Amino acid sequence: MPPPASRERFIHSASLIALSLTVLASGIATLIPWLSPVRQPMDLVIPPVACSIFLGLLATLIRRPPWVAGIMRTALLTALVALAAPAWFFTWQAAVTPNLLLIDIYPPVTALFLALMVMVMIYLPPRPAFIAVLLCWLLVALPVLLYLLSHPQEMHTPRGADLLMAYGPVFILIAVLLPVQRGLTGRIQHLVSEQARMEIMVNHDPLTRLYNRRFGEQVLQDMLAGNRPGGVIMFDMDRFKAINDTHGHPVGDAVLQRVAQRCQELVRKDECLARWGGEEFLIALPGIDHAGLKLLAERLRGAITELTVAPVQQISASIGATLIQHDDTYTSLLQRVDQALYRAKQQGGNVVMW
Structure with a gap:
């Protein structure tokens, strides 16, 4: 950014x-x-x-x-x-x-x-x-x-x-x-x-140090207002409630921090990675095309799967992705990427849906 x-x-x-x-x-x-x-x-x-x-x-x-x-x-x-x-x-x-x-x-x-x-x-x-x-x-x-x-x-x-x-x-x-x-x-x-x-305090999430939802919403609205091409990725940690219930919230916080750190390494400076809420994250990607969006989504999925945070045995995320359309509104864009994320959850997680 x-x-x-x-x-x-x-x-x-x-x-x-x-x-x-x-x-x-x-x-x-x-x-x-x-x-x-x-x-x-x-x-x-x-x-x-x-x-x-x-x-x-x-x-x-x-x-x-x-x-x-x-x-x-x-x-x-x-x-x-x-x-x-x-x-x-x-x-x-x-x-x-x-x-x-x-x-x-x-x-x-x-x-x-x-x-x-x-x-x-x-x-x-x-x-x-x-x-x-x-x-x-x-x-x-x-x-x-x-x-x-x-x-x-x-x-x-x-x-x-x-x-x-x-x-x-x-x-x-x-x-x-x-x-x-x-x-x-x-x-x-x-x-x-x-x-x-x-x-930094106003625009960042204190746990993960990523941008918070307030700043992410502002970035999405600026992209739409400027009719800028781009895409959006939204991902949600799989079975995160079970991690908290089994290993405690400190371990769950550690998982979120490691996921945030790893994903931040994969996005560019002009791309906005925000903690959307709980175990859900959103990435606003100005100027990206379909091939780039698909490649990044798969890289994120693979990178999250490779993470290890003891004593959690497996970490994965369900990912939804979509390109911005010329007639998109803020609501329609979020609804479409949220639907893609929901379908990824229905597939059992650890998958990318469009």
């Missing part, structure tokens, strides 16, 4: 959005210098190279979702280099070139720097995140701040004040918020875990 929403899926979706926006931002940064009357060589090199790398990382993430952690770390390193290179280059150029002001040539990357800080906090563990934030500040912000402090006439301009605030007090605020963000992340993870635990 499709897995429930998880933190991993959320991180993957968020990473796709973040990389897509980064590609867009770096693409715009690539275009802007070509529209400017004065072009700096650094502006013609760094943005297109960064855009190409981000685009490659985005394509890789789409094709290889499990690589999300490594991809995002590579993206963060690329962003750091793309921001650090102009910070050092332009401050050096302004420092050694007479009448050249940093506020006139420094690209508008302060917002990207702050965005990089936030991404570092999200994708790195607490201690590496703190080290990475400090490294980013040293490589990107420090040279600009040192230049401005040594050139008060530029620092007091609107552009200089903006750089001073972004790389100074705003950065400190973000660094202070790092522990708060980690606490919120931990709380969210706890809530997600609790939600997953509650979903």
Whole structure:
């Protein structure tokens, strides 16, 4: 069955959005210098190279979702280099070139720097995140701040004040918020875990760990509502009351658990095996054809017969199976598979009927 929403899926979706926006931002940064009357060589090199790398990382993430952690770390390193290179280059150029002001040539990357800080906090563990934030500040912000402090006439301009605030007090605020963000992340993870635990409790049978009837009914109704082809298998343990009466309910529970475990090994991830009630089980099988349904039903029958749970001498099940028809309703489908199961019982059990 499709897995429930998880933190991993959320991180993957968020990473796709973040990389897509980064590609867009770096693409715009690539275009802007070509529209400017004065072009700096650094502006013609760094943005297109960064855009190409981000685009490659985005394509890789789409094709290889499990690589999300490594991809995002590579993206963060690329962003750091793309921001650090102009910070050092332009401050050096302004420092050694007479009448050249940093506020006139420094690209508008302060917002990207702050965005990089936030991404570092999200994708790195607490201690590496703190080290990475400090490294980013040293490589990107420090040279600009040192230049401005040594050139008060530029620092007091609107552009200089903006750089001073972004790389100074705003950065400190973000660094202070790092522990708060980690606490919120931990709380969210706890809530997600609790939600997953509650979903397991609501949708699963406590004895066999299979899906319960409530969830099985929902799956059948979804299959019918979507007009999806498929089939249904329902099976009932033979002479199960005699097992309970002779050997006790703990032995009967052990038989159900072993049957559930063995049958679960034979069904696919997208198929729903549910404990329907007592010693009765149902399997919803989307996309299966007649040959596949027949093969699976016989494999289930044989696998159950081969099970041994001491001191029970023989374990078997009666099995009914049917394909979903185009005009089926929930009631008609269950009635048909239940009738097949009833005929299997009439045959003495340990048989498959259609």
